[in-house]
Amino acid sequence: MKLLIHDLNEKEWKKVADNYDGWDVIYNNGAITPCVGCFGCWIKEPGQCVIKDGYEDTCVKIHKAEQVTIISKYTYGGFSSFVKNVIDRSIGYVAPFFELHKGEMHHKQRYDEYKQIRFIFRGPTITEDDKVKARRYVEAVCTNFHALLWEISFDECEMPEYENKKKYEGPVDECKKILLNCSMRGDKANSKKFLEQLSTDLKGDVEIVNLSEYTNRLGQLANIIAGAGTIVLGMPLYVDGVPSAPLRLMEFLEYLDLPDEKKIYLVANMGFYESIQIKNMLSMIKSWCATCGFKYCGGIAIGAGEMTGPLVALGGKGKGPGKNAAEGLGRIANAINADTVVEDIFADAHNFPRSLYMMMGNMSWRKKARKNKVRRRALMRQLD
Numbered sequence: 001m002k003l004l005i006h007d008l009n010e011k012e013w014k015k016v017a018d019n020y021d022g023w024d025v026i027y028n029n030g031a032i033t034p035c036v037g038c039f040g041c042w043i044k045e046p047g048q049c050v051i052k053d054g055y056e057d058t059c060v061k062i063h064k065a066e067q068v069t070i071i072s073k074y075t076y077g078g079f080s081s082f083v084k085n086v087i088d089r090s091i092g093y094v095a096p097f098f099e100l101h102k103g104e105m106h107h108k109q110r111y112d113e114y115k116q117i118r119f120i121f122r123g124p125t126i127t128e129d130d131k132v133k134a135r136r137y138v139e140a141v142c143t144n145f146h147a148l149l150w151e152i153s154f155d156e157c158e159m160p161e162y163e164n165k166k167k168y169e170g171p172v173d174e175c176k177k178i179l180l181n182c183s184m185r186g187d188k189a190n191s192k193k194f195l196e197q198l199s200t201d202l203k204g205d206v207e208i209v210n211l212s213e214y215t216n217r218l219g220q221l222a223n224i225i226a227g228a229g230t231i232v233l234g235m236p237l238y239v240d241g242v243p244s245a246p247l248r249l250m251e252f253l254e255y256l257d258l259p260d261e262k263k264i265y266l267v268a269n270m271g272f273y274e275s276i277q278i279k280n281m282l283s284m285i286k287s288w289c290a291t292c293g294f295k296y297c298g299g300i301a302i303g304a305g306e307m308t309g310p311l312v313a314l315g316g317k318g319k320g321p322g323k324n325a326a327e328g329l330g331r332i333a334n335a336i337n338a339d340t341v342v343e344d345i346f347a348d349a350h351n352f353p354r355s356l357y358m359m360m361g362n363m364s365w366r367k368k369a370r371k372n373k374v375r376r377r378a379l380m381r382q383l384d
């Protein structure tokens, strides 16, 4: 069977439904939950998501499909928040263990196959530059999933739901700085640790806010963000892009149409070693800023976040693998304090070899699984 993942509304779906007769279809029924970053799909129930909301078996559906087609609204260079949600919840399709693939750190295959994926991006005005960004992004997604980019196409169409934006007319405190922890891990997130390190050097009115506490109150969070002059997004990298939960917020803020030129900084971190892999997410945040009329003021991309996160405070004292991250965060803090723009910073682990990081990562998956009474061989289990 072929698999379709789409974000079309009912009216749009009716126009094309006949083309997908007999396909397995994953669509938005309004009940999808964002990935919470628990890695349960690797260390609790290997090969499927542990959140039981009807979208838990997308990894298995991808495996069973002879071909996969993804239809998505073109959103800042990547997928819409719904499609991204499905993709984030599908990482159990690959195995937790690390290997070098195309010269970079990636996950091992769970299934011995190279799935063909076709991507169709839809939107009212997709420029040539947008097309380049989308291609670069889906190439990265395919590399991550050991899939083959079968085809990419662009469908220019009206998007009526994005007309008639709501205008924010509340007060704005230009001096207020909101550090938004966009990780659904909340207080346990590496993003939070990096933001806390950043805050040690920041002057003035600074508040750290967890997105995870506002998932069902986006309007309230939007007002907090709208009322501040500077926003620092603390963002984990999920499947080469923005995780679905902050992406949903970003779509919402675009819809809100904030009036002033807000200053946006990015503190991004990732599981793999090479911080350069964050480049697509940096580009997405820049596209979002341009769409919303915000001023992108610079960011830091931090590699090996699962190690540098817990060690970044020590890095602030000039020691350990988190040293580069801490120094970069210091530069971001200086830029925020001086109200200036800083060039994007790429911070890999300081004096820590990639091979050792990968070896430690592979050992930690086995250890975590053991705690859940999942045997070593079960981590690679294949579901049919």
Ligand SMILES: Cc1cc2nc3c(=O)[nH]c(=O)nc-3n(C[C@H](O)[C@H](O)[C@H](O)COP(=O)(O)O)c2cc1C
Residues within 6 Å of the ligand: 035, 036, 037, 038, 039, 088, 089, 091, 144, 183, 184, 185, 188, 189, 190, 191, 192, 235, 236, 237, 238, 239, 240, 241, 269, 270, 271, 272, 273, 277, 304, 305, 306, 309
């Ligand atoms: C669904 C999902 C997808 C991920 N995709 C990537 C990825 O594409 N590249 C990467 O380097 N790390 C990836 N990671 C790892 C996270 O970026 C990493 O664990 C990060 O440190 C989490 O930060 P946080 O604690 O702030 O959430 C992924 C994690 C999850 C849960």
